[in-house]
Amino acid sequence: MIPPAFEYHAPGSIDDAVALLSQYGDEAKILAGGHSLLPMMKLRFAEPEHLVDINNIDSLKGISEENGTIVIGAMTSENELIASSLLQEKCPLLPEAARQIADPQVRNRGTIGGDIAHGDPGNDHPALMLALDARFTLVGANGSREVAAQDFFLGTFYTALEADEILTEIRIAAQPAGTGASYQKLKRKTGDYATAAAAAVITMAGDTCQSVRISLTNLGATALRATAAETVLTGQKITEDLINQAAAKAMEICDPSEDLRGDAEYKTQMGGEMTRRAIREAVQRAGGN
Amino acid sequence: MSAAPDTLERQDQLQGIGCSRKRKEDPRFIQGKGLYVDDVKLPGMLFGAVVRSPFAHAKVISINKEKALALPGVHAVITAADLKPLGLHWMPTLAGDTQAVLADEKVCFQQQEVAMVVADDRYIAADGAELVEVEYLQLPALVDPHKAMDDDAPIIREDLVGKDEAGQGKRTHNNHIFTWDVGDKEATDRAFDEAAITVSEKILNPRVHPSPLETCGCVASFDKVKGDLTIYITSQAPHIVRTVVTLLSGIPESKVRVISPDIGGGFGNKVGIYPGYVCAIVSSIVLGRPVKWIENRIDNLSTTAFARDYHGTGELAADKNGVIKALRFHALADHGAFNAHAQPTKWPAGLFSICTGSYDIPVAYARVDGVYTNKAPGGVAYRCSFRVTEAVYLIERMIDVLAQKLDIDKAEIRRRNFIKAEQFPYQSALGWEYDSGNYLPALEKVLEACDYEGLRKEQADKRARGELMGIGLCTFTEIVGAGPSKACDVLGVGMFDSCEIRVHPTGSAIARMGTITQGQGHQTTYAQIIASELGLSSDDIQIEEGDTDTAPYGLGTYGSRSTPVGGAATAMAARALRAKAQKIAAHLLEVSPEDVEWDVDRFHVKGNPEAVKTMKEVAWAAYNNVPEGMEMGLETVNYYDPPNFTYPFGIYLCVVDIDRHTGETTVRRFYALDDCGTRINPMIIEGQIHGGLNEAFAVAMGQLISFDEDGNLQGNTLMDYFIPTFVETPHWETDFTVTPSPHHPLGAKGVAESPHVGGIPCFSNAIVDAFAHKGVTHIDMPHTAYNLWKTIHELGLDT
Numbered sequence A: 001m002i003p004p005a006f007e008y009h010a011p012g013s014i015d016d017a018v019a020l021l022s023q024y025g026d027e028a029k030i031l032a033g034g035h036s037l038l039p040m041m042k043l044r045f046a047e048p049e050h051l052v053d054i055n056n057i058d059s060l061k062g063i064s065e066e067n068g069t070i071v072i073g074a075m076t077s078e079n080e081l082i083a084s085s086l087l088q089e090k091c092p093l094l095p096e097a098a099r100q101i102a103d104p105q106v107r108n109r110g111t112i113g114g115d116i117a118h119g120d121p122g123n124d125h126p127a128l129m130l131a132l133d134a135r136f137t138l139v140g141a142n143g144s145r146e147v148a149a150q151d152f153f154l155g156t157f158y159t160a161l162e163a164d165e166i167l168t169e170i171r172i173a174a175q176p177a178g179t180g181a182s183y184q185k186l187k188r189k190t191g192d193y194a195t196a197a198a199a200a201v202i203t204m205a206g207d208t209c210q211s212v213r214i215s216l217t218n219l220g221a222t223a224l225r226a227t228a229a230e231t232v233l234t235g236q237k238i239t240e241d242l243i244n245q246a247a248a249k250a251m252e253i254c255d256p257s258e259d260l261r262g263d264a265e266y267k268t269q270m271g272g273e274m275t276r277r278a279i280r281e282a283v284q285r286a287g288g289n
Numbered sequence B: 001m002s003a004a005p006d007t008l009e010r011q012d013q014l015q016g017i018g019c020s021r022k023r024k025e026d027p028r029f030i031q032g033k034g035l036y037v038d039d040v041k042l043p044g045m046l047f048g049a050v051v052r053s054p055f056a057h058a059k060v061i062s063i064n065k066e067k068a069l070a071l072p073g074v075h076a077v078i079t080a081a082d083l084k085p086l087g088l089h090w091m092p093t094l095a096g097d098t099q100a101v102l103a104d105e106k107v108c109f110q111q112q113e114v115a116m117v118v119a120d121d122r123y124i125a126a127d128g129a130e131l132v133e134v135e136y137l138q139l140p141a142l143v144d145p146h147k148a149m150d151d152d153a154p155i156i157r158e159d160l161v162g163k164d165e166a167g168q169g170k171r172t173h174n175n176h177i178f179t180w181d182v183g184d185k186e187a188t189d190r191a192f193d194e195a196a197i198t199v200s201e202k203i204l205n206p207r208v209h210p211s212p213l214e215t216c217g218c219v220a221s222f223d224k225v226k227g228d229l230t231i232y233i234t235s236q237a238p239h240i241v242r243t244v245v246t247l248l249s250g251i252p253e254s255k256v257r258v259i260s261p262d263i264g265g266g267f268g269n270k271v272g273i274y275p276g277y278v279c280a281i282v283s284s285i286v287l288g289r290p291v292k293w294i295e296n297r298i299d300n301l302s303t304t305a306f307a308r309d310y311h312g313t314g315e316l317a318a319d320k321n322g323v324i325k326a327l328r329f330h331a332l333a334d335h336g337a338f339n340a341h342a343q344p345t346k347w348p349a350g351l352f353s354i355c356t357g358s359y360d361i362p363v364a365y366a367r368v369d370g371v372y373t374n375k376a377p378g379g380v381a382y383r384c385s386f387r388v389t390e391a392v393y394l395i396e397r398m399i400d401v402l403a404q405k406l407d408i409d410k411a412e413i414r415r416r417n418f419i420k421a422e423q424f425p426y427q428s429a430l431g432w433e434y435d436s437g438n439y440l441p442a443l444e445k446v447l448e449a450c451d452y453e454g455l456r457k458e459q460a461d462k463r464a465r466g467e468l469m470g471i472g473l474c475t476f477t478e479i480v481g482a483g484p485s486k487a488c489d490v491l492g493v494g495m496f497d498s499c500e501i502r503v504h505p506t507g508s509a510i511a512r513m514g515t516i517t518q519g520q521g522h523q524t525t526y527a528q529i530i531a532s533e534l535g536l537s538s539d540d541i542q543i544e545e546g547d548t549d550t551a552p553y554g555l556g557t558y559g560s561r562s563t564p565v566g567g568a569a570t571a572m573a574a575r576a577l578r579a580k581a582q583k584i585a586a587h588l589l590e591v592s593p594e595d596v597e598w599d600v601d602r603f604h605v606k607g608n609p610e611a612v613k614t615m616k617e618v619a620w621a622a623y624n625n626v627p628e629g630m631e632m633g634l635e636t637v638n639y640y641d642p643p644n645f646t647y648p649f650g651i652y653l654c655v656v657d658i659d660r661h662t663g664e665t666t667v668r669r670f671y672a673l674d675d676c677g678t679r680i681n682p683m684i685i686e687g688q689i690h691g692g693l694n695e696a697f698a699v700a701m702g703q704l705i706s707f708d709e710d711g712n713l714q715g716n717t718l719m720d721y722f723i724p725t726f727v728e729t730p731h732w733e734t735d736f737t738v739t740p741s742p743h744h745p746l747g748a749k750g751v752a753e754s755p756h757v758g759g760i761p762c763f764s765n766a767i768v769d770a771f772a773h774k775g776v777t778h779i780d781m782p783h784t785a786y787n788l789w790k791t792i793h794e795l796g797l798d799t
């Protein structure tokens, strides 16, 4: 439980951080909240020679609204998401889901940016980002670019981030009226990753589902978007039967690996059950039945 | 006649027996001022890190220390080869076996200790441990205890080949440790043959780990000049450690000082002697500098003991009314690679023979076979007396199985089988004399408090709607307070315990015991006993434990023995002082000792309440004015050898709702009635019950140390190993009755383990009850959502 020696850097600006990343390349790792990185270092699964701590960079923190788009600094902690009245009003899914991440101690340090950048399919934010159709701003030696969540998660611990890039902010477009969302997470206990979880964001027009995004946590190599399940619901009156059909479609894309949380069959079944529950609740919150 | 108000007031001021006073230890704990082993820092201290085996079973071909030794700051790398000349590469276990301190030619479980690197600090030590190169030749691993005695099973203990004994009687196979049995087998078999009804069930107590908050560790400090050795250690039995260290090292016991400072929970995990301790001690002796070794969580969960791993078969024979006629229990005990079972030395299956429980069972036979497997050694008593959880689990599950078979209500079948109040002291079929008990009124109290009838009606309605609701009952009897030295010893030392009290001239006191608190609140409870016995305020009574240089010899704290044995010693020591004080008081009052009377905190002359000497006045006189021929001072020591164990009991009721889609359980209600005899500090008792129920909940619902087929341990961190937080923990309702122990000086019985022992079967009984209408008679622990979903899914209840 003791990491090997490493060099510690604490730059005060994004530019300085990027410069350090450019200089050390693969030997460097960004340190955000440390709650994914440090356990791996203590187990010596990760042995970076340089740690670039970005906690001193104030411009990476905070939650604001720009022309209806919600902008969240990558270094915003889970507890700050939970406490944000802006999010509670404009994007309640995030605080609701953040409350289900880890435990209060971890949420106090763990950041939304780190949760996304880590590329762990067990993390909750990736699926949330897919469901919210978020866009990420990445800043590197060659400047800044924007990547959609949909194009960001490439594999387990593998994302679109280049070695010299920092995820600086998360942008979430305003949701139309009549939108409801829900995140349903099955876990063994407080502080555990999901056995299976599902996010649903649904916009209803009366009884009819106008648009929907459904995504899954810890049921494959990355967070999964359940497009076939979305298709089942889009443009339809939502019935229990349809919800079951959508859940069945979601289960079809599940490819979880067995661990102590359960075997593939259980996890897949739970993926279906969480999907059902998320849809039901999202519809209800959207003002449908 | 009610006591005078003045008497009551003086009684209250003592804050003695029966008072829910605040714990004396808490101010230092809640302010972070405790002193745990890892807080001990000595000048020149080095740090040891253990190199561990990645394999469950392998030959050690070679160990190359060179690279590690070349790392600046590394002082030594110790292997079995280094310990061999000292005769320390193997050590005796509490169970009569021997255990490799460092792997001697082979490793027998994953994470087994192979070498220790001693370095300037723990960072260098960890780096050094990575640099030790060990070459292994992997061998097939034996994981399933049911296959341990197969003809072609891999031999785990090469050192025992050809030996028909491993310290616990005859063995019949290379992987066999012992067979232990008790009871009248023939009569039992006959009763089964003749019985109207028999039931049988395979019932597992899975391998779990006590997992205290603080892991194990020590600081060993050998003074080369004086030749003495001081060890700060996480030990529930510091005196035993001292004796063992002397037996192993040859250093006179007077030159070995063992100190158990504050301990962050033990639960049986800190009874044994572990290789890390021995390596730190040897390193310190060799290097002449203090050496610290502290486990991390993975080490703790993987290597320093485990509990349970009893693969049981329970059988009951009964008449058509559910009256039990005979009991036949068998357990296959997986002891891992070395038999390091924590037990009184002559009890290979601990006190498993308490398995007839609270029931009047005429004949019984129990047998346990111990086997070796490629797993960590242990078999500790996890918050219970030795193997009592396993025993109680079997009988409390089996009586439910019998009830289901006969379609008798689960409360009613207990009524029909309880030992009756007038049968105490009760001789059990397996040889115990239950000192006291009164089960039926306690059961009725709980059933009424929970509206048992109403719950059963609700359950019927829910079942009709396809919902899963379970009601669990557990009516258990424990056996604690080991124990009478005629029956119990540890490595030849009788299982007495001790208390030394010194009353100072100004009327405050210090007392020292052979027990050691790990969260039980001894510093409060013992002070309260002395307060009531000596009439001094418990505020003014210091309790000190854990330093073998100052405390009288005792066997330590586990198996709920502190109050039954140490508490009895405390009362007896205090009474001896009071007897002396009475003589001094009489002397001061110029009457004969028979003419003075004890009155809460003072003596007065019989018939003359005005002629008074308070205990404080007597204490002062003890140092300047005693009767002629009497020694001065007011101090004494008592070594108490209990005449019998004590037999606390409890009636627990649990209500669960199970989500038929996910398998998740909600514990809606848990009602725990405990009878531990005289209650010394009711608040501490309640706290202990809450803690024990939490650990019962943990074991029943989630804890498991499991292995893959190669013997790789699955899930050895707290991410997987279940420690409930306050989020998961159900709400506990507690209640009590009081049936004092007739042989304990205070009538007290020990309580902190009852909730664990009784809680586990209560949860399982509730879970199984939820499926009883579908013909399910047993489901093995842990009752995780995943496991229960499998049952639900098989029964087709999730659609």
Ligand SMILES: Cc1cc2nc3c(=O)[nH]c(=O)nc-3n(C[C@H](O)[C@H](O)[C@H](O)COP(=O)(O)OP(=O)(O)OC[C@H]3O[C@@H](n4cnc5c(N)ncnc54)[C@H](O)[C@@H]3O)c2cc1C
Binding pocket: A029, A030, A031, A032, A033, A034, A035, A036, A037, A038, A039, A074, A075, A100, A101, A102, A103, A106, A109, A110, A111, A112, A113, A114, A115, A116, A117, A118, A122, A123, A124, A125, A161, A165, A166, A167, A168, A191, A192, A193, A194
């Ligand atoms: C006990 C426990 C339980 C947990 N349970 C959950 C859970 O239920 N759900 C969940 O989602 N998570 C869980 N986590 C993980 C936790 O939320 C982490 O905080 C999170 O995954 C990583 O965020 P961080 O800020 O701690 O990042 P760090 O650990 O500091 O970094 C993680 C990785 O991301 C990189 N990185 C960080 N920030 C950036 C950035 N801005 N740009 C580019 N790269 C970056 C780092 O270099 C590193 O590789 C748990 C953690 C623990 C210890």
